[in-house]
Amino acid sequence: MKKSYCPIDTFINVIKGKRKATIILHLFQGDKRYSELVKLLTDISERMLTKQLKELESDGLINRTVYPEVPPRVEYSLTTLGKEIHPALKGMYKGGILFEKNIFDLQN
Template sequence: MKKSYCPIDTFINTVKGKRKGTIILHLYQGDKRYSELVRLLTDISERMLTKQLKELEADGLIKRTVFPEVPPRVEYSLTDLGRQIRPVLKEMYKGGILFEDSIVDSEV
């Protein structure tokens, strides 16, 4: 995560990306295995999902746990920081609905 001139930009730059906000919201409902995330996020390629998960982990929002089993099992969970940003993401979700409604209304 790189600091920006404005904290709002820092936040947006951290959570922007193909479905990062959605990944965080899914993980807020509980830990998920990679295959579960693939099933939940049908509009993203596995390559892109892997990239987004790595970025979220590097930014300290999610944790990747590898269980020493055969075959290896990997689970993703939210860190404390990842849990703390949920209220902001929920408000962004509401804002997205407002914008979608205005887009639909203007296209009619």
């Protein structure tokens, strides 16, 4: 995670990426196995999902737990930091709904 001139830029740089914010919002609802995330995020490839999960883990937003079973079971959960940014992401979600409504109203 690289510090930017403005904290808003730092925040956006960490969560930007293919579905990172959506991954965090899903994990806020509870720990998820990799296969559950694949089913929830149907619009991205497994390769891209894996990349985003690694980046979120590297930035300290999620934990990855591997259970020593056959086959191995991997679960993802939010760190304390990941939980703390939930209100900001929820605000962005609500803002997105407002923008989508505005776009729809302009088209009609």
